[in-house]
Amino acid sequence: MKAKHQLAAAAVLLVLALILPAVIDNYWLRVMTTVFMIAIVAQGLNVIVGFAGYHAFGNAAFFGVGAYIAGVSLNAQVPLALAIVLATGGSAVVAGIFGWPLLRLRGHYFAIASVALNMAFVEVILNLGGVTGGAMGLPLPISPMPPDLLYRMIYYMMLGALTVATLVVWHLSGSRLGYALRALRDSESGAEVMGVDTVKAKILAWMISAAMTGCAGGIWAYWLTFIEVGSAFDIGISMRAYIMMLLGGMGTIIGPVVGAFVFEIVATLVWSEFTHIHNLLLGMFLIAVVILVPNGIIHLISRASARLSAARELRRAKA
């Protein structure tokens, strides 16, 4: 699927998402807000995994970092918009600092190091009890807005962040940095002899990835009004986002968004209809996806449209 087709599809989805709160109830509003949130995390993973080929299994670290930066800032009376900007930028800076040594590791060494980073952050937050609330968790100021309005605002905040993240990925796919990342994903030493500063390219990619993830974490903290390390640094966030990215198609522009939507909606329906066996059914769904759509939904659509146009050419040639 070409970049411009993906962008057109994204624009249609955006228009639908903008009018959706007018027609859905609060339960589905919550589900859709979660879809957007996890799609941002998946889009963040897409940058470091899909483009650069670095398997950051512990990327949820930046979700937690973003959540705690936003939480501490909001408690210090920082305005909401600035708190989210701080969560986004702060996460990027943290990724830059830790990326400098960690991104010299390759393959599974980096994957394990990223998980260790996630675990180390948990310890740091627990031991900074005075600022972060430690093991007790961190309550955030509760918004005076009526709940219906507040939840709609959070919905649009997540949607806005997801739109920006997708635009960043679109821009990245055609940029010099995008070329450099795709080259080093194929062969790191190959990229080096082309003149690519691979360490710099990887650090930049991880900073962009962390910024997206941290932004989602920041909005999530404001949404929940209470955060604690167990849920903010939950490795399950990374895992879910990973599945969504693979399901949609990694290295594509809207794959992670499509994957997040499909997975989360299927999970919600399965959970509400088959409460006792929902994990079993979800597992079977994932196995089916891996077997039937190994490269993701976007690649499946690309293949189908290529076949259609080939068939059309053939018909034209015969006529």
Next chain:
Amino acid sequence: MSSLLKLESVSAAYGESEVLWDIDLEAPEGAVTALVGSNGAGKTSLMRVVSGLLIPTSGKVAFAGKDITGLVAERRVVEGIALVPEGRRLFAGLSILENLMLGAFTRRDDRVKEDLERVWKHFPELADRSGQIAGTLSGGQQQMCAIGRALMARPKLLLVDEMSLGLAPVVVDRLAEALLDVNESDGLTIILVEQDVELALEIASRGYVLDTGRVVMSGEAGELRDNPKIREAYMGVAA
């Protein structure tokens, strides 16, 4: 003729195991220099040293009069060294055009398009399928793309590692023609690493023979070609 590249007493190792000992080598500016030897002689390791992928344990590497011994690979591209690696090593998931443009990654000048046209002229079959994914090309087309990619860097020194490996003679002839053409028209300095000793010494004006990590012989290509020892050891001709 002055030397564009000069190696003085270069030794190199992969971890504990030493692979190159005391190598002295010069590549005269504007000439084609051949580096020949059998499997495991250290030819590719020497190319890795020149391109910056393997930093020597001792000795000195000088390029255009500048000491580049410790310079990392990506900086050497900016200095003007381009490598066509053994086994092509294209970015298999990227298209031909994307591979070629990656060759020009460090360039900021406005002659990139002109150089792309030149690659298309040398290898028209690449131009016809510029959007095709490089991993799906035939061996010969991949080698054309790899040479084209290196030329896109507009290098001063082109390192070509095992160009002929696994290719049909007719394809090898075309690739050699393209190399000689850029050598003659642009005065591009080339180091050709080959197991096909006859081919290498035919194209080159000077040659070095490498054996078990050491230079065992060097001189004019014609002299080496006529040397009975080389004819017997590398060309299968009885002395």
